[in-house]
Amino acid sequence: xxxxxxxxxxxxxxxxxxxxxxxxxxxxxxxxxxxxxxxxxxxxxxxxxxxxxxxxxxxxxxxxxxxxxxxxxxxxxxxxxxxxxxxxxxxxxxxxxxxxxxxxxxxxxxxxxxxxxxxxxxxxxxxxxxxxxxxxxxxxxxxxxxxxxxxxxxxxxxxxxxxxxxxxxxxxxxxxxxxxxxxxxxxxxxxxxxxxxxxxxxxxxxxxxxxxxxxxxxxxxxxxxxxxxxxxxxxxxxxxxxxxxxxxxxxxxxxxxxxxxxxxxxxxxxxxxxxxxxxxxxxxxxx
Ligand code: PXL
Numbered sequence: 001x002x003x004x005x006x007x008x009x010x011x012x013x014x015x016x017x018x019x020x021x022x023x024x025x026x027x028x029x030x031x032x033x034x035x036x037x038x039x040x041x042x043x044x045x046x047x048x049x050x051x052x053x054x055x056x057x058x059x060x061x062x063x064x065x066x067x068x069x070x071x072x073x074x075x076x077x078x079x080x081x082x083x084x085x086x087x088x089x090x091x092x093x094x095x096x097x098x099x100x101x102x103x104x105x106x107x108x109x110x111x112x113x114x115x116x117x118x119x120x121x122x123x124x125x126x127x128x129x130x131x132x133x134x135x136x137x138x139x140x141x142x143x144x145x146x147x148x149x150x151x152x153x154x155x156x157x158x159x160x161x162x163x164x165x166x167x168x169x170x171x172x173x174x175x176x177x178x179x180x181x182x183x184x185x186x187x188x189x190x191x192x193x194x195x196x197x198x199x200x201x202x203x204x205x206x207x208x209x210x211x212x213x214x215x216x217x218x219x220x221x222x223x224x225x226x227x228x229x230x231x232x233x234x235x236x237x238x239x240x241x242x243x244x245x246x247x248x249x250x251x252x253x254x255x256x257x258x259x260x261x262x263x264x265x266x267x268x269x270x271x272x273x274x275x276x277x278x279x280x281x282x283x284x285x286x287x
Contacts, residue, residue, distance in 0.1 A: 009245050009255070012046040019244045020048045020086055023237065024079060024105055025094030026055035026067065026127075026136065032276030033130070033230035034094055041237040041259070044282045047244060050086055052078035054105075055097040057136070061229065061271030064134035069097035072104035079105070083112045090244035092123040092236055093149065099141040106148035115152035116190040121243040124153035124189070125236035126162045131229055131274060142166060151188025155209075155249050157236045158184070159195045174208075181210040191249045193239075195232070209253050216250050220261045227267035227275030234277050235260045 012018035021042055028034035035051055042049035054075050057067040082088070091114045096102045114120040126145055128137045137145075142165060150156050150166070160171050167183040169176055177194050184192035196206040209216040238256035239249075247255060259279070266281035278284075 009045050009241060012048075018046060018048045020050060020088045021240055021244050022050040022052065022079065022082060022088040022091040023094060023240075024052040024054060024075065024091065024096070025233070026057055026097065027053060028057055028059055028230070030060045030229075030271070030276075032061070032270070032274075033233050037230035037233040037276065037279075038092065038094065038237040038240075041234050041279045042241055044279050045238070045241040047241055048086075050082035050088060052076075052082070052105075054101050055095055055136075057095075059130070059134075061273030061275060063132040063273070064130045064136070067097070067136070069101060072098070072100045075101055076104045076108040079108045079112060083114070088114070088120060088244075090121045090123070090240045092125065092240040094125050094233055094236070095127040095136045096141070096145075096149075097136065098138050099144040102141055102144040102149050106144070106152055109152055116154045116188075117152075121154035121240075121249075122152055123236050123240045123243065124149055124156045125232060126150070126156060126158050126166060127232070128162045128165050146187050150184065153189040153191075154243070155191040155193055155239065155253075156184055156189040157193045157195065157232070157239065159232055160197045163194055174206075177206075177208045178210070178215075181208055181215075182212070185210065185212050193253055195235075207253070207257065209250060211249070214250070216253070218253060218257045220257045223261060223264035223267075225264055225267045227269060227277070228264055229274045229276045231260055231264060231277040234263055234279060 023038040115122040169180045181192040207218040238259040242252035263277040266278045
């Protein structure tokens with residue numbers, strides 16, 4: 001297999017303390033998305049990953065049948081415990097389940113020096129639902145997302161459904177995609193990545209990254225696969241990893257797009273439903 005087009009991140013030195021990251025996210029019992037997707041990507045990119053668990057979902061490849069949210073104070077305590085001892089070079093949020101958890105995570109990140117106005121970047125992946133449409137964020141939580149967490153984001157990475165739920169904007173062409181990015185920046189994010197998803201029915205799925213003055217379009221090859229569970233999580237995790245390595249936000253997104261595209265190319269079938277995006281291509285042999 002040749003993946004020469006992918007700029008690899010520097011690997012960790014054996015025996016030395018690696019670069020560290022933290023994911024604040026939910027567990028996917030099926031191992032495809034959430035914390036499990038983040039951990040795979042972080043590990044394969046040579047990072048030590050710390051975890052603040054926000055929720056435990058009951059799910060397989062067919063759907064999410066239940067979840068329990070963790071006490072917001074325990075979420076905050078996990079963050080504080082790891083950051084004050086281990087220290088992190090970047091952090092990411094995924095499934096946050098409730099408004100109370102979002103508020104707790106936002107304040108704690110700020111206290112710990114994580115977020116757009118601090119040295120440690122924060123990637124906010126505003127997870128709202130599973131790919132099957134099962135809600136992973138309470139309807140009451142969007143206000144806290146808009147007013148507490150997105151304003152602290154170094155980069156926010158919504159898909160088109162999340163954009164609609166957060167901004168009310170229905171993205172269906174490049175102009176509305178720009179409007180959506182503007183609306184996210186107006187909420188206070190330093191950078192907005194509005195993922196194109198199925199915006200254009202061509203083989204390309206352009207994502208728009210903007211900080212209000214710079215605009216970058218990313219047109220990765222569209223991979224036709226039914227197995228893309230965890231693609232959004234993996235993209236945000238790879239952005240976080242690259243930021244932890246000191247990449248600029250545009251370079252981090254460029255790297256992450258190539259990482260997730262390769263993961264989609266090598267996605268594998270699993271169970272009766274949707275298999276996961278596969279970052280394990282890095283350590284696998286092609287047939
Ligand atoms: O892919 C979004 C996501 C994030 N986190 C958890 C999930 C999912 C999707 O199912 O289960 C825990």
